[in-house]
Amino acid sequence: MIWIATLLVSLTCLLLCRSWKKKRLPPGPTGLPILGSLHKLGENPHRDLHQLSQKYGPIMHLRLGVVPTIVVSSPQAAEQFLRTHDLVFANRPPLEASKYISWDQRNLSFADCGPYWRNMRKMCTLELLSHTKIDSFRSMRQEELDLVIKLLKEAANDGAAVDISAKISTLAADISCRMILGRKYMDEDLDDKGFEAVMKETTHLAGTPNIGDYIPYVGALDLLGLKRRMKVVGKIFDDFFEKVFDEHMKLENKEDKIEDFVDVMLGFVGREESEYPIERPNIKAVLLDMLVGSMDTSSTAIEWTISELMKHPRVMKKLQMELESVVGMKRKVDESDLDKLEYLNMVIKESLRFHPVAPLLVPHKSMEDCIVGDFFIPKESRVIVNAWAIMRDPSAWADPEKFWPERFKGSNIDVRGRDFQLIPFGSGRRGCPGLQLGLTVVGLVVAQLVHCFDWKLPNDMLPSDLDMTEHFGLTLPRAKHLVAIPAYRLHDERDSRKM
DSSP states (O other), X not given: OHHHHHHHHHHHHHHHHHHHHTTOOOOOOOOBTTTBTGGGOOSOHHHHHHHHHHHHOSEEEEEETTEEEEEEOSHHHHHIIIIITTTTTOBOOOOHHHHHTTTTTTSTTTSOSSHXXXXXXXXXXXXXXXXHHHHHTHHHHHHHHHHHHHHHHHHHXXXXXXXXXXXXXXHHHHHHIIIIISSOOXXXXXXXXXXXXXXXXXXXXXXXXXXXXXXXXXXXXXXXXXXXXXHHHHHHHHHHHHHHHHHHHHHTTOTTOOOOHXXXXXXXXXXXXXXXXXXXXXXXXXXXXXXXXXXXXXXXXXXXXXXXXXXXXXXXXHHHHHHHHHTOSSSOOOGGGGGGOHHHHHHHHHHHHHSOSSTTOSOEEOSSOEEETTEEEOTTOEEEEOHHHHTTOTTTSSSTTSOOGGGGTTOOOOSSSSSTTOOTTOOGGGSOTTHHHHHHHHHHHHHHHHHHEEEEOGGGOOGGGOOOOBOOSSSOOBSSOOEEEEEEOOSOTTOOOOO
């Protein structure tokens, strides 16, 4: 019965495609029966879709299973979808990951564009991610970073190699947990696998093409076991957040307690006059959004930036010279220094261009039939914005395959979604609301690691030999951990800091 239903759906799709062709769909591959073009997507879908777009153009139509899909691969096309027709494409497709990991699409990233999503975005923007709220955690961020610098100094004294990826991941987890959940948690508090492993599993499951999202009747069989893995992850976080809520309820009357994100959201529960009518499942979904958005994305951006600096000693030295000039060699970097570090800003922009944290962003869905340029885009089409391809588009960037921060010298191009050749955080209504927090954490950590230490690759490895292989998921981290030997640079052993 499942196969009969699948064939009927496929036949319906073919008939629709024939009628749509009269209205001029974007060009694209024909695809196979049932599968469509799913077989063309391998371990790195962002690269596979980029290759297809080279043949079919920057606005490409293809069928993934039974789902009509539009792939956007140029800055000009992205502007059409994310600015000109932003409202039409502001919805999200229903994905199995959002059902099982995000409490039936209750989170900010995957929720449909409607009153609920607008309320949640308003709450997150005003109550959780405002400049005042972010700034209130400044001393905490510095405190956690100081602990990492201390550990790296000890390794430098011993001449020991350090797993930088692991250190960065732990740092991002500690900062995120203190800011969002109120305190640091040990790995075993979440699950036997630990925070890093569960977070990577979460982003992998959320980003990997899932046959259940494209051929629902086949997906019901869960042939690859993805649905089972999603349910496991969902249960881990559900139990963990219940424990967090219980802790907060016990501490709610302590006067000296600093209000974290959980406190803020629990304060809205059960209040009839509340502007944000939410219950525990909503809070859990938003909290997981915040954790994933601040932990995995920040650590991925930092480790790629440090990797590229090690691969390009000239850029590393130039950044260190700027830090010496602005900060000096007698103290660490402070957040107040970040606005003065012009070359650091260029380096981070170039790293986000070269290694976008979310290569395909989060998929969109059209809410109605729409004409984009010369093409007809049907209602319910899934829209994938290939940010990775856009930010390597040779028509928008000179030498796009070269890591060259100087390309931003004298340029007003920024990462906030205004310039469509550089959209690592997306753009429009569904752009990332945590952009400012992410830039602050990435800038501070990169600056501190580069200012406090010289770095040497182990086993006499040359910079050109550094493995830069990616691991695809919702985010795009390094496939192998970055390991290097630190040497402390600062002159003041007391590590004094300008306040």
